[in-house]
Amino acid sequence: MNSIEVEHLTKKFGDFIAVNDISFQVREGEIFGFLGANGAGKTTAIKMMSGLLQPTSGTAMVAGYNVVTQSKLIKRNIGYMSQRFSLYNDLTVFENMQLFGTIYKIPRRELKERIMDSLARLDMTKQANLLVNSIPLGWKQKLAFATAILHKPKIVFLDEPTSGVDPIVRREFWNLIYETASTGVTILVTTHYMDEAEYCHRISIMADGVIRLLGTPDELKKQVGVNTINDVFVEYVKH
Amino acid sequence: MKELRMILRKEFIHIIRDRITLMLVLAMPVALVLLFGFTISADIHNARIAVLDHSKDSQSQAFVRKLSSSNYFQVVSYPNTETEIDFQFKENNIKLAIVIPQNFENQLENEHNAVIQVIDDVSDLNIASILNNYVRAVVQEFQNEYNKNTSMGEPFSITTKMMYNANMESVYMFVPGIITLIMILVTALMSSITLAREKETGTMRMLFITPVKKVYVVIGKVIPYMIISFISTIVIIIISVFVFKMPLNGSILFLLLLCIIFMLTAASFGMLISTISTTQLDAMMITMMGLFLPTVLLSGFLFPLNSMPMIFQILANVFPAKWFILAIKDVMIKGSGFFDVWEYLTILFAMAVIFISISLKMLDKRN
Amino acid sequence: MDALNIQKVNKVYNKTVHALQDISFDIQEGELFGLVGPDGAGKSTLFNILTTLLLPDSGDIRILGMDLINDYKQVRQEIGYLPGTFSLYPDLSVKENLDFFAVMYKSDIDANMDLIRPIWRQIEPFSKRKAGKLSGGMKQKLALCCALIHKPKILFLDEPTTGVDPVSRKEFWEILQTIRTQGITVLVSTPYMDEATLCDRIALIQNGKILGIDTPQAIIEHFKGTLYTFKSADIFSLLEALKSCPLQCNYYPYGEYCHIAFYEDMETAMPKFLQFLEDNKQEHGDIEPIQPSIEDCFIEIVKMNRHE
Numbered sequence: 001m002n003s004i005e006v007e008h009l010t011k012k013f014g015d016f017i018a019v020n021d022i023s024f025q026v027r028e029g030e031i032f033g034f035l036g037a038n039g040a041g042k043t044t045a046i047k048m049m050s051g052l053l054q055p056t057s058g059t060a061m062v063a064g065y066n067v068v069t070q071s072k073l074i075k076r077n078i079g080y081m082s083q084r085f086s087l088y089n090d091l092t093v094f095e096n097m098q099l100f101g102t103i104y105k106i107p108r109r110e111l112k113e114r115i116m117d118s119l120a121r122l123d124m125t126k127q128a129n130l131l132v133n134s135i136p137l138g139w140k141q142k143l144a145f146a147t148a149i150l151h152k153p154k155i156v157f158l159d160e161p162t163s164g165v166d167p168i169v170r171r172e173f174w175n176l177i178y179e180t181a182s183t184g185v186t187i188l189v190t191t192h193y194m195d196e197a198e199y200c201h202r203i204s205i206m207a208d209g210v211i212r213l214l215g216t217p218d219e220l221k222k223q224v225g226v227n228t229i230n231d232v233f234v235e236y237v238k239h
Numbered sequence: 240m241k242e243l244r245m246i247l248r249k250e251f252i253h254i255i256r257d258r259i260t261l262m263l264v265l266a267m268p269v270a271l272v273l274l275f276g277f278t279i280s281a282d283i284h285n286a287r288i289a290v291l292d293h294s295k296d297s298q299s300q301a302f303v304r305k306l307s308s309s310n311y312f313q314v315v316s317y318p319n320t321e322t323e324i325d326f327q328f329k330e331n332n333i334k335l336a337i338v339i340p341q342n343f344e345n346q347l348e349n350e351h352n353a354v355i356q357v358i359d360d361v362s363d364l365n366i367a368s369i370l371n372n373y374v375r376a377v378v379q380e381f382q383n384e385y386n387k388n389t390s391m392g393e394p395f396s397i398t399t400k401m402m403y404n405a406n407m408e409s410v411y412m413f414v415p416g417i418i419t420l421i422m423i424l425v426t427a428l429m430s431s432i433t434l435a436r437e438k439e440t441g442t443m444r445m446l447f448i449t450p451v452k453k454v455y456v457v458i459g460k461v462i463p464y465m466i467i468s469f470i471s472t473i474v475i476i477i478i479s480v481f482v483f484k485m486p487l488n489g490s491i492l493f494l495l496l497l498c499i500i501f502m503l504t505a506a507s508f509g510m511l512i513s514t515i516s517t518t519q520l521d522a523m524m525i526t527m528m529g530l531f532l533p534t535v536l537l538s539g540f541l542f543p544l545n546s547m548p549m550i551f552q553i554l555a556n557v558f559p560a561k562w563f564i565l566a567i568k569d570v571m572i573k574g575s576g577f578f579d580v581w582e583y584l585t586i587l588f589a590m591a592v593i594f595i596s597i598s599l600k601m602l603d604k605r606n
Numbered sequence: 607m608d609a610l611n612i613q614k615v616n617k618v619y620n621k622t623v624h625a626l627q628d629i630s631f632d633i634q635e636g637e638l639f640g641l642v643g644p645d646g647a648g649k650s651t652l653f654n655i656l657t658t659l660l661l662p663d664s665g666d667i668r669i670l671g672m673d674l675i676n677d678y679k680q681v682r683q684e685i686g687y688l689p690g691t692f693s694l695y696p697d698l699s700v701k702e703n704l705d706f707f708a709v710m711y712k713s714d715i716d717a718n719m720d721l722i723r724p725i726w727r728q729i730e731p732f733s734k735r736k737a738g739k740l741s742g743g744m745k746q747k748l749a750l751c752c753a754l755i756h757k758p759k760i761l762f763l764d765e766p767t768t769g770v771d772p773v774s775r776k777e778f779w780e781i782l783q784t785i786r787t788q789g790i791t792v793l794v795s796t797p798y799m800d801e802a803t804l805c806d807r808i809a810l811i812q813n814g815k816i817l818g819i820d821t822p823q824a825i826i827e828h829f830k831g832t833l834y835t836f837k838s839a840d841i842f843s844l845l846e847a848l849k850s851c852p853l854q855c856n857y858y859p860y861g862e863y864c865h866i867a868f869y870e871d872m873e874t875a876m877p878k879f880l881q882f883l884e885d886n887k888q889e890h891g892d893i894e895p896i897q898p899s900i901e902d903c904f905i906e907i908v909k910m911n912r913h914e
Contacts, residue, residue: 037771038742083769137646163769164797166644166812167901168908171858178842192771193798195901198861199841217862228861230772230800237773245709249698256697441693445752448657449710450682 008058018044020209036206079148082159086144089133104151138169158189194230246459268471294343311373425468427509434513435522488574507594514601534560609791615665625651640805641795648814649795686758696738711756763794799901831867837891
């Protein structure tokens with residue numbers, strides 16, 4: 001079953017076409033790498049898919065809901081995490097998770113259980129009452145991810161979740177992504193680390209608002225005739 | 240110097256491109272002065288007054304004519320006793336009463352001095368003070384004419400004596416208050432916010448790693464906003480004098496000089512605030528809470544200082560606005576010159592020097 | 607003469623956070639030196655100190671023979687700085703920004719045009735556009751022009767490529783190479799390990815400490831383990847299974863492959879490993895020895911430090 005179905009999605013800002021007639025599907029439980037150059041239209045596309053931005057034309061079904069007519073239901077059924085904004089620095093780890101859990105209307109007693117569960121899984125139970133400010137970036141990002149899936153969304157959008165994170169924590173982060181996907185959650189992730197692109201089940205490469213390539217990492221490498229996704233990317237996104 | 244010119248140019252580009260702020264900064268003073276002005280002038284235009292003339296000689300009658308021919312007053316009754324005046328006040332029939340002593344003409348000619356009593360309705364201090372001012376203006380005019388016409392003898396003076404509120408400190412006017420607020424809003428707030436903005440965007444760091452002198456950065460920040468608030472001040476004064484007929488007794492040039500010194504103080508206070516704040520929001524909150532609010536409350540602009548608890552009266556000395564308002568009132572209303580208000584000026588100037596040196600020190604710290 | 611000489615620099619924030627601990631290294635004139643490490647490693651703190659914006663708690667730094675702490679005014683004339691976040695005036699046009707910084711540095715655009723021309727040519731068509739309206743790559747090029755406008759002897763670049771796509775990153779490094787050929791010493795920080803190989807020498811940094819300084823080649827040669835790579839049908843279950851592997855090894859996913867570094871005698875270890883995979887029913891491709899990348903080295907060094 002598909003959890004994301006994008007059909008002819010287009011967004012224009014005045015004369016500028018940010019997203020130009022893109023179509024693709026993402027299966028349930030799939031890790032989908034949404035790659036592209038800076039300014040290729042990735043963020044605009046993600047905003048439309050998460051119901052934050054009305055498309056100019058075209059449509060998308062996300063988690064079974066229509067982005068144009070049912071944006072409220074979509075917001076309730078997706079998780080979102082970005083490298084720029086994730087958690088409040090001046091709240092503790094627990095308070096942050098409590099805040100976001102409450103926003104998603106998780107009943108109070110259950111919320112506490114879920115928070116303790118996910119902290120235990122991250123091996124961060126001891127840090128529950130530390131200010132987010134005082135924990136290392138890598139942990140923050142893992143925590144932000146755990147917070148984004150606290151309300152058990154069907155789909156999680158991750159916007160450059162590992163930017164600037166050290167190589168070991170990056171791998172730990174991907175371990176979390178794998179674990180989450182294996183429970184049936186669909187993951188759509190953007191990254192500028194091309195080795196991470198290889199961890200995805202399928203990837204798309206966007207440039208100038210259009211999806212240039214789409215397929216499994218192996219398919220794309222064969223199709224372009226190179227050995228790494230980095231080379232595929234460079235080949236297809238020449239300026 | 241080329242650096243300073245460039246910084247100024249850059250600052251003006253910021254101001255011109257930020258249309259909304261520019262409009263706000265230029266329109267706000269006009270709006271404020273019109274708002275205050277019309278509210279108050281509705282009450283004071285052709286204010287109803289009573290005159291108790293104990294002399295009834297030619298000079299006292301000339302003075303009464305002067306009063307009623309001014310646009311400020313409308314003499315509605317000529318009572319014969321002070322009890323009648325009380326009665327008129329209680330009936331709310333008059334806003335002010337004037338008592339001319341016996342032998343007015345005689346006193347003027349022989350003693351070169353006469354005392355005119357002014358009795359105010361203290362239920363509205365602001366209006367009372369404005370009306371007092373108008374009486375002074377009329378007295379002044381009367382005096383000038385009298386001295387001109389009588390070539391003989393020395394010039395004389397008239398002392399007004401205020402009843403009910405005999406101690407009312409100076410006269411209160413909304414114009415000095417508004418000028419103060421505008422200068423603080425524009426110079427202190429804008430320069431502290433824009434400096435904090437440079438911290439936020441990181442351009443401050445870029446500036447500081449260039450060899451440019453920090454004092455240029457600071458001066459370059461301050462001058463443009465001083466110019467804008469200077470323009471605003473002139474606009475306020477023009478509106479006050481021509482629209483609301485406010486008397487302006489002192490030298491206009493000295494008044495403007497006074498404003499420049501106060502702007503410098505306000506701006507240096509703004510600099511100090513921006514050195515301790517890291518974001519625009521910080522800068523705004525600190526300016527509003529630490530400077531604007533105390534200015535409104537403690538400068539004697541809205542609430543008379545000497546009716547406040549001692550602690551506030553002492554606290555008021557720390558804020559530049561009190562000194563400025565004291566000075567500007569004297570200049571605008573009493574017509575004081577430099578030698579009358581030099582103490583206030585010195586205090587303001589000293590504050591500016593202290594604030595600027597602390598800010599420069601703080602900016603130079605590398606941690 | 608060294609362009610930069612850093613000795614035992616320490617910086618502590620709020621008495622508890624050791625941002626920099628005993629950092630010492632030298633950079634030779636004309637060198638392209640990379641500071642490689644994740645966010646929060648202390649790179650930005652070091653840059654703030656080197657660009658005279660922050661005082662270290664202790665330590666000695668000389669830039670081109672000048673004492674950084676006392677002669678900071680002279681130092682400022684000789685250094686250029688590209689901060690990690692866009693730090694120009696967004697409401698000023700491209701040309702206005704460049705003019706502004708040229709005057710701040712008491713410099714002349716025409717006199718130094720030769721140096722910045724290759725970069726300037728790319729943004730010149732937008733010279734009237736406001737800097738805030740430029741794309742990310744263009745902003746960076748403008749910032750670079752502003753940082754070079756006074757022909758500095760040393761250029762500091764704080765994570766110029768973070769969050770930048772691979773194509774733009776490649777372009778940016780090509781620009782850095784041309785700057786270096788002009789005789790300018792370059793110190794650049796990056797969280798991308800693959801960019802390390804483009805530097806003459808690198809320092810690996812984490813948690814305020816330097817883990818190693820050398821040429822990329824030497825760092826790779828000093829890799830202690832024996833590194834192998836192979837593909838797996840299901841990398842997630844493979845990683846789970848490897849948790850119980852009895853051999854001295856270090857494994858992690860690396861793109862579509864699994865990298866595993868052994869700290870054993872391979873003659874005996876490899877058969878054991880193959881047996882282990884078979885016992886755990888792990889399907890895998892050919893297991894081949896591979897030369898480590900800087901990323902492999904970084905992972906090895908960090909993990910070894912953790913165990914100590």
